[in-house]
Structure formats: structure tokens, C-alpha cells
Amino acid sequence: MEARGIHHLGLAVVDLDEAIDTYEKLFGGQLEHRDELADQGVEAASVLVGESRVELLAATGPDTPVGKFLAKRGPGMHHVAYRVDDVGAALRDLASAGAELIDTEPRRGLFGLQVAFVHPDAIHGVLTEVVSDG
Amino acid sequence: MEARGIHHLGLAVVDLDEAIDTYEKLFGGQLEHRDELADQGVEAASVLVGESRVELLAATGPDTPVGKFLAKRGPGMHHVAYRVDDVGAALRDLASAGAELIDTEPRRGLFGLQVAFVHPDAIHGVLTEVVSDG
Numbered sequence: 001m002e003a004r005g006i007h008h009l010g011l012a013v014v015d016l017d018e019a020i021d022t023y024e025k026l027f028g029g030q031l032e033h034r035d036e037l038a039d040q041g042v043e044a045a046s047v048l049v050g051e052s053r054v055e056l057l058a059a060t061g062p063d064t065p066v067g068k069f070l071a072k073r074g075p076g077m078h079h080v081a082y083r084v085d086d087v088g089a090a091l092r093d094l095a096s097a098g099a100e101l102i103d104t105e106p107r108r109g110l111f112g113l114q115v116a117f118v119h120p121d122a123i124h125g126v127l128t129e130v131v132s133d134g
Numbered sequence: 135m136e137a138r139g140i141h142h143l144g145l146a147v148v149d150l151d152e153a154i155d156t157y158e159k160l161f162g163g164q165l166e167h168r169d170e171l172a173d174q175g176v177e178a179a180s181v182l183v184g185e186s187r188v189e190l191l192a193a194t195g196p197d198t199p200v201g202k203f204l205a206k207r208g209p210g211m212h213h214v215a216y217r218v219d220d221v222g223a224a225l226r227d228l229a230s231a232g233a234e235l236i237d238t239e240p241r242r243g244l245f246g247l248q249v250a251f252v253h254p255d256a257i258h259g260v261l262t263e264v265v266s267d268g
Binding site for chain 1: 136214
């Protein structure tokens, strides 16, 4: 499978407004999307930093995936997402190569993207997502 | 300051050869550079993943910055580097904006790059580097 490049870097943050402000002020970031997904327990913003993108993730409560991550590790890098042409095909290739998958089928992610997560144990401790715009 | 985009994502790994192999096999990664910097206690490889780049960092021993990181947190994401036009100017802008710096002057980084690190406390727990090719 050929990943096309980093689609975004996912960062767990405590305060979404403060984090957006930091990326705007320090790196010239531009807010692209912002959304709250109550069912996923996350309030998220995507911020363009030059040609790249960071996805800022705040928890809507402590008993959510991002809330638990923050309690355990504190704010910081959460995952990296690679752009692929076809998430379903990427998952088949990853599975054939022996990678353990979290999502065995593409699912709808933030901001309307098709996404799937690969287990960090398959990739040296890095929680990795594959993403397509389709 | 305007960052131009993500120059690379720095990943701490236990075994450099295995990690290179993983990025080649799972994501079509292409080894770009490889180097051992005894004085920095690191053996590093830069791997192109599509239009992006990951920098794989293994420790030459336990009593090195990457060795201590691995002992404390395990393998995983270590830092993100943004490409800037001029590292010195970026540092002046970051300092004026109140960001705490690790390097107050540009220094020579891996693979001949000009680099400087910003303190993770300034950026919501994310160890952040600014980089130029110059």
C-alpha cells in the first residue's frame, strides 16, 4: 500500500479554544473545520498549518477515549493519519501484511472523512489512521 | 510566524531496522537518509511516506535522550517538526509570542538541517521543532 502523505496529526488537548489560538498565533494556523461529536465524546478542530493539518481533539468528559488518554498521558500527540486513495483497499493490504487493525472496515470519521485505525502495536507504538476524502 | 507545513514527524523506536522495514512494507515508505550521531546518542533514519516524512529515532544506549524517552513512555511519537523559511527569524517570532524555547539559537540537526526545539509546555504537550534546509 502506498500512503500519499500525512493527512493530519491528531493532538489531544485540554482546552480546544486555547489550542486553536496557540496554533494560530505561533504557526500562522488557519481554522478549517470545527465540530462536536457527542457520540464520540470529542470536540474537534482541524487547523491548517501551511500545507499540513493538525486535528485538535478535546474530550467532552473524562469517560471518553480522549478523556482517558488525557488522564493517562496528558496533552500531546495522539495519532497520525495518512492519506490513502481507498481506505478499504488499504485495510486489505495492511491485513495481508500482518498488521493488526482496530477498524476492519472503513467508517465515517470527523469532518465527513472515510477513516480506519490501525493498532499501535503494529506500528511501533504509533496509533495510525488511514484516511480518504471519499 | 508562518510555518510552511510538517517537515517530519519524529518517532522513537526500539529497533531502527525493524521500524524502517515496517514503514516500507505497510506504507510504501522510501528510506531517504540514515545516520548515527554518537554525540546525540541517536541512530536515525528519515523515511519518505508519500509527500511526507517520518524520522525514526533509536537510542545508542539507555542514558541518552531517546533512551530515556523510550524507558519512560515506550516507543511512539516523539516530536513534530515544521518547515520554516528561517529558523532564527522563527525563534524571534516564537519568543515574542511568549513561547518557551529549548534552543534560543538555530543549531545543526540531523541530516544537515538547521533546527531548533520549542518547549512542549508552550504547545500543549507537543515537543515541536522548527526546521529549514538552509
